[in-house]
Amino acid sequence: MKEKQTYLTFVLGNEIFAADIRKATNIIEVLPITKVPRSPEYMKGVINVRGIVLPVIDTRMKFGMSPIKITKNTVIINFNIDIEGEQSDVGALVDAPGTVIDISDKDISPPPHIGAKYKSELVIGTFKIKDDFIMLLDINKVFTLDELLEIKI
Numbered sequence: 001m002k003e004k005q006t007y008l009t010f011v012l013g014n015e016i017f018a019a020d021i022r023k024a025t026n027i028i029e030v031l032p033i034t035k036v037p038r039s040p041e042y043m044k045g046v047i048n049v050r051g052i053v054l055p056v057i058d059t060r061m062k063f064g065m066s067p068i069k070i071t072k073n074t075v076i077i078n079f080n081i082d083i084e085g086e087q088s089d090v091g092a093l094v095d096a097p098g099t100v101i102d103i104s105d106k107d108i109s110p111p112p113h114i115g116a117k118y119k120s121e122l123v124i125g126t127f128k129i130k131d132d133f134i135m136l137l138d139i140n141k142v143f144t145l146d147e148l149l150e151i152k153i
Helices: 146-150
Strands: 004-012 015-020 025-030 043-049 051-059 073-081 087-096 097-104 123-129 134-135
Touching: 004 073, 004 087, 004 134, 015 097, 025 043, 043 087, 051 073, 073 097, 097 123
Parallel strands: 015 134, 051 087
Antiparallel strands: 004 015, 004 097, 025 073, 043 051, 073 087, 123 134
């Protein structure tokens, strides 16, 4: 078992989340987003990143929060998602990027089960820094296969 893992943190609303840094390929400032007709409500549209069309998801909406309001802190994190052995890139619109943190496996608490407002299968654990609880996400499970097929360009 690995001793430490490295995570990229990001902010949604008043909460801090983190995902395996190896899944985050890029942090992009918000570019003009082209809407895609008949796409799910949480899909904001697509952007062109160096010639690659990247679907952009409102991560707040995906987590049952109110839609994101674009501010100077808002960014798009490009995650490379592995679904059934196939790689797909997804842009996750977040309120603000955080920092890169190293967490020892022994410092990670199990995910909450009862009364959790996020699906517990998405959260692989929690970690506390000062007074902040950080939810560690399995980013591969945040975006399901059906959703990726729905937004595939």
